[in-house]
Amino acid sequence: MTKRKNQLTHPLDSLVRTDRIPHIWCPGCGIGTAFSACLIAMKSSGIDLQKTTMVSGIGCSARVPGYTNLDSYHTTHGRAIPFATGMKLGNPELNVVVFSGDGDLFAIGGNHFIHGARRNMDITVICVNNLNYGMTGGQVAATTPSMSKTTTTPMGNPEPPFNLPLLAFASGATYVARWTILHTRELTKSIEEALQRRGFSFIEVLAPCPTGYGRRNRERPLDSLRFYQEKSIVKNDAHPADIILDYQKGITLGTFVNVDRPTFTDIYEKTCRLDPAACM
Amino acid sequence: MRPEVLTGEHFLTGDEACAEGALAAGCRFFGAYPITPATEIAEHMALHLPEVGGTFIQMEDEIAAMASVLGASCAGAKSMTATSGPGFSLMMENLGLGIYTETPCVLVNVQRAGPSTGLPTMPAQGDMMQARWGSHGHYEIIALAPSSPQEMFYQTITAFNLSEIFRLPVLIMADEVTGHLSEKVVIPEAAAIKLQTRKLPKGRKDRFKPFQPGPDGIPPMAAAGEGYGIHVTGLTHDERGYPVMSPDAHEKLVARIVGKIRNNLHRIIETESYRLDDAEIALISYGVSARSSLAAVDEAREKGIKAGLLRLITVWPFPEELIASLAKRMKALVTVEINLGQIHLEVERCSRGQCPAFLVGHAGGTVISPDRILESLEAISK
Numbered sequence: 001m002t003k004r005k006n007q008l009t010h011p012l013d014s015l016v017r018t019d020r021i022p023h024i025w026c027p028g029c030g031i032g033t034a035f036s037a038c039l040i041a042m043k044s045s046g047i048d049l050q051k052t053t054m055v056s057g058i059g060c061s062a063r064v065p066g067y068t069n070l071d072s073y074h075t076t077h078g079r080a081i082p083f084a085t086g087m088k089l090g091n092p093e094l095n096v097v098v099f100s101g102d103g104d105l106f107a108i109g110g111n112h113f114i115h116g117a118r119r120n121m122d123i124t125v126i127c128v129n130n131l132n133y134g135m136t137g138g139q140v141a142a143t144t145p146s147m148s149k150t151t152t153t154p155m156g157n158p159e160p161p162f163n164l165p166l167l168a169f170a171s172g173a174t175y176v177a178r179w180t181i182l183h184t185r186e187l188t189k190s191i192e193e194a195l196q197r198r199g200f201s202f203i204e205v206l207a208p209c210p211t212g213y214g215r216r217n218r219e220r221p222l223d224s225l226r227f228y229q230e231k232s233i234v235k236n237d238a239h240p241a242d243i244i245l246d247y248q249k250g251i252t253l254g255t256f257v258n259v260d261r262p263t264f265t266d267i268y269e270k271t272c273r274l275d276p277a278a279c280m
Numbered sequence: 281m282r283p284e285v286l287t288g289e290h291f292l293t294g295d296e297a298c299a300e301g302a303l304a305a306g307c308r309f310f311g312a313y314p315i316t317p318a319t320e321i322a323e324h325m326a327l328h329l330p331e332v333g334g335t336f337i338q339m340e341d342e343i344a345a346m347a348s349v350l351g352a353s354c355a356g357a358k359s360m361t362a363t364s365g366p367g368f369s370l371m372m373e374n375l376g377l378g379i380y381t382e383t384p385c386v387l388v389n390v391q392r393a394g395p396s397t398g399l400p401t402m403p404a405q406g407d408m409m410q411a412r413w414g415s416h417g418h419y420e421i422i423a424l425a426p427s428s429p430q431e432m433f434y435q436t437i438t439a440f441n442l443s444e445i446f447r448l449p450v451l452i453m454a455d456e457v458t459g460h461l462s463e464k465v466v467i468p469e470a471a472a473i474k475l476q477t478r479k480l481p482k483g484r485k486d487r488f489k490p491f492q493p494g495p496d497g498i499p500p501m502a503a504a505g506e507g508y509g510i511h512v513t514g515l516t517h518d519e520r521g522y523p524v525m526s527p528d529a530h531e532k533l534v535a536r537i538v539g540k541i542r543n544n545l546h547r548i549i550e551t552e553s554y555r556l557d558d559a560e561i562a563l564i565s566y567g568v569s570a571r572s573s574l575a576a577v578d579e580a581r582e583k584g585i586k587a588g589l590l591r592l593i594t595v596w597p598f599p600e601e602l603i604a605s606l607a608k609r610m611k612a613l614v615t616v617e618i619n620l621g622q623i624h625l626e627v628e629r630c631s632r633g634q635c636p637a638f639l640v641g642h643a644g645g646t647v648i649s650p651d652r653i654l655e656s657l658e659a660i661s662k
Binding site: 017019020050051052053055065066069070071072073074075076079081082083084085086087088089090091093094111112115264268272273 | 340512522
């Protein structure tokens with residue numbers, strides 16, 4: 001009986017809304033791996049999970065909070081970071097984790113991302129980058145490689161993509177890392193580190209989207225994983241301007257930034273709670 | 281350190297009075313973005329919110345401001361923002377999220393003349409239909425229209441109370457003149473201000489369903505971090521908060537959310553009557569235009585025209601039955617507002633053909649003078 005019970009439970013079940021499974025993700029999708037890495041990190045980090053809340057925008061990756069058995073908020077497209085900002089300031093005791101996709105966080109939500117990083121808002125932002133808008137069927141995103149085909153760039157993408165860690169660094173993020181879903185241990189460790197530290201932490205997770213992106217670019221799920229294995233170079237502490245994400249040359253992975261800087265709240269408490277007579 | 285309630289007599293602008301009302305109502309988060317003529321609300325809050333333990337942040341745009349307000353409310357803080365036309369347009373997206381996720385908060389629109397950038401420093405009342413229908417999908421909304429700085433103070437408290445009772449964003453549809461006008465504002469003792477707070481969950485945390493309504497149609501609200509493990513989504517959802525993609529679930533949820541207002545009209549709608557008892561022509565107005573209308577009624581009476589005024593303190597939900605009963609006993613209804621006919625359309629609809637409905641209005645930029653209203657009254661009464 002005990003054996004049967006063991007077979008039926010998964011170590012992460014307590015963190016999953018099992019009554020919501022099956023999930024919406026396609027076969028070969030990488031989001032599930034990023035999801036489980038996040039849950040493992042949440043458990044191992046030792047943070048108070050009752051005080052932990054997940055926030056997302058819209059898209060495939062934005063469905064993660066809905067499957068997580070914690071307080072979770074599935075908000076509007078691109079607006080997870082300002083929503084999370086309000087949550088953190090409304091109750092500074094909360095650990096606020098934004099889990100969303102590249103289209104959500106960097107196209108429609110790009111402005112919010114750079115300002116969240118600039119303020120060093122004490123939140124953790126995990127971005128699954130699958131190089132396209134998956135939920136709507138594979139359209140070009142701000143992260144789609146040049147010349148790649150999507151339903152809205154049928155002849156090839158004429159635009160260059162963002163280098164997300166460089167953008168995060170330039171905007172002021174105090175923790176910046178990039179991993180792939182093949183590098184689950186490093187990814188998990190990185191999320192754990194981000195959850196335990198204060199300040200704006202950003203982790204990019206490269207993940208295949210065979211349905212939306214792969215099939216139009218001759219990239220099967222295993223091709224993506226093989227690529228992650230063969231072409232990735234781990235260079236911790238590399239300058240974000242030097243890291244690459246180039247399907248010919250390779251991908252730089254690692255933790256690139258991990259610095260201390262006072263958060264928005266730290267500075268607000270010190271400067272804004274003075275007697276107003278003293279400031280006017 | 282200042283008290284939370286600034287009891288006493290003050291000389292304040294409407295914008296400042298609004299901010300004082302918010303502080304007195306227990307607002308502890310303000311998500312800002314500057315815009316004329318609402319900026320002074322943000323400035324007052326930036327200075328005084330930290331003194332009462334609250335937090336002010338100026339966000340990167342109005343979209344973010346409104347999103348942050350919802351986030352703060354979900355974390356348990358009474359929260360608000362203030363804007364004007366262009367910012368109001370940007371806030372419509374997350375206003376819809378607030379309505380559908382039943383997140384209490386207050387959104388002030390100090391109206392200026394539009395469309396687009398329009399006349400930034402000049403008054404209008406051209407966003408009244410945007411207030412009603414500006415976010416996509418079908419919903420009901422509560423919108424109040426203050427006519428003075430004193431009312432800016434009280435209506436902000438009322439807006440917070442209504443938002444907490446009904447778990448909805450509540451709008452204050454002010455105008456540039458009311459926002460910038462300085463007048464005496466009397467702030468009572470804290471004990472004399474009745475405050476409402478959201479209904480909290482009871483019972484076992486693991487069995488709590490965040491969108492299971494009480495008998496009044498309103499679900500108790502758990503904040504993040506309290507151990508309820510709730511899910512909140514802008515997708516159509518069931519009582520557990522889980523997405524459900526079906527017309528039946530959608531009908532049930534939208535009907536309940538709409539019902540929160542439709543079934544409580546008597547608790548929400550407030551109007552004020554002036555010399556209506558023996559009137560033959562009723563002016564219907566709100567905000568700064570109601571002040572011009574009030575003067576016009578007295579002047580008309582001096583000329584022997586039996587005019588009266590119905591001032592809308594609540595504009596949405598619309599006092600449909602009251603307008604219908606007025607239309608029954610009036611020779612004409614005249615709506616006075618700074619636009620080319622918005623509330624006028626509602627008045628016309630609600631008069632149900634029982635009497636003619638007229639509009640005194642213009643596109644915006646200045647208040648409507650009592651003289652213009654009087655001219656119309658004279659023409660109509662002939």
